[in-house]
Amino acid sequence: MILVTGATGNMGRHLVRHLREAGAAVRAVTRDARKAEGMxxxxxxxxxxxxxxxxxxERAFIGVRSLFTLLExxxxxAVLEAAGRAGVARVVLVTSLLAQTLPEGFVGQLSLGCEKVMRDRGLAGTVLRPWEFTTNTLAWADEIRAGGVVRKPSAGLPSPAIDPADVAAIAAKALLEDGHIGRTYALTGPAELVPQDKIRALSAVLGRELRFEENGDAEKLEQIRRxxxxxxxxxGVCFMASPGVLPTALEVLGRPPRTYQEWAADNAGRFR
Ligand SMILES: NC(=O)c1ccc[n+]([C@@H]2O[C@H](COP(=O)([O-])OP(=O)(O)OC[C@H]3O[C@@H](n4cnc5c(N)ncnc54)[C@H](OP(=O)(O)O)[C@@H]3O)[C@@H](O)[C@H]2O)c1
Structure with missing residues (x-):
């Protein structure tokens, strides 16, 4: 039995589908069963x-051999400690690539702390450290629906956003295949994009003109700096210096990771 936490989330939904297609037995966790309808x-x-x-x-772990879990x-x-008590044989833990690029920040510290708990509890498995998710631009959906101009304090820095569906595909491999235990995978998408590139992709799939504007809000810029x-x-904007496009997703998947444009085409309905 594979316990999947965050099963209704950006990664979890895809992961449950992969595992079901592979014929694995899955326990999918949600706080609200209605969100897992059809699963x-x-x-x-x-x-x-x-x-x-x-x-x-404790109950969730009864009969569980493998675990997929994330930071939030x-x-x-507590989830990892419960896995240790339950004698789980394989864990796939999603943290963040900020563990490498900004280890002193809050998310980097949280990531490194959880990875340490996994090691200290003697849990075998794989750590996935993804960069920014394509789904973060869902934060633009209201402004896109309202008029088509997305205004943020700054356009941030170029970012090779990764589709969480690809992280889920890698998680499925790490749970089902040999050769991934003990590995830490640093994962990015296939190209560094700025918000203007992403808004162009969304314009193309929605068939209407959209714009990204920097509003230079001083208070928010200070928050971003800190x-x-x-x-x-x-x-929905990346403010951290990226590590560039890394080859790991391509190597593990055996195909290029999905582009932002592909993600936008599949998710156009969420901006309408
Ligand atoms: N966004 C990024 O750019 C980014 C970048 C790098 C790494 N990450 C990693 O990705 C993770 C987010 O993954 P995601 O986008 O797939 O997640 P997500 O879409 O935010 O989903 C997380 C799920 O966790 C469930 N959940 C939250 N609190 C819970 C609780 N107390 N008990 C049970 N379930 C709970 C919620 O499901 P229900 O509401 O159905 O309970 C929610 O759907 C982050 O934690 C981080 O580790 C994200």
Whole structure:
């Protein structure tokens, strides 16, 4: 049995599909079973509960051999410790590439801390450190729907955003195939883009003219300067210097990672 936390999320939905297609037995965790509608099948059971509830956490691990988990499912440390107590044989932990590029920041520290818990508890498995997700630009959806001009304090820095569907595909491999245990994968998408590139891609798939503008809001710029790693996702703009395009996703997937343009085409409906 593979326990998938964050099963209704950007990565989790794709991961559950991959595992179901491979015939694996899955327990998919959500706090709200309605969000997992259509996910249950003969080999996929839905476990509805909150991972911050110690009783639910222990129950969720009954009969579990493998775990997929991420930083923001309540307390990731508690989830990993429960995995240790349950004798889980394989873990795929998603942290962040900021563990390498901005290790002193909040997200970098959280990532390194969770990775240490995994090691200290003797949990075998794979760490996935993705760069910014393509899905972060869903933060633009309201402005795109309202008129088509996305205004943010700054356009930030070029970023090789990765489609969380690719992170999920890599997680499925790490859970199902040999050769991934003990590895840490630094994952980016295939090209460094600025917000203007992304807005062009969204314009093309939505068939209407969209614009990205910098509004230079001084207060927000100060917030960005102090805690870039904590505000990037909310603005849908990357404020951290990227590591460039890395080859790992291509090497593990055996195909190029998906482009922002492909993600935009698949997700156009979420901006309409
Ligand atoms: N966004 C980025 O740019 C980025 C970059 C690098 C790494 N990451 C990593 O990716 C992770 C986010 O992954 P994602 O985008 O796939 O996640 P997501 O879409 O935000 O989904 C996370 C899921 O976790 C579930 N959850 C939250 N709190 C929970 C709790 N207390 N108990 C049980 N379930 C809970 C929620 O499901 P329900 O509401 O159904 O319970 C939610 O759907 C981050 O934590 C970080 O580790 C993100």
């Amino acid at each position: 249950a099948s003969e080999r996929v059971e839905i476990a509805a509960g909150d991972l911050t509830d110690p009783e639910f956490l 499912v309540g307390d990731a440390t 805690t870039p790693d904590q505000v990037s996702e909310g603005f």
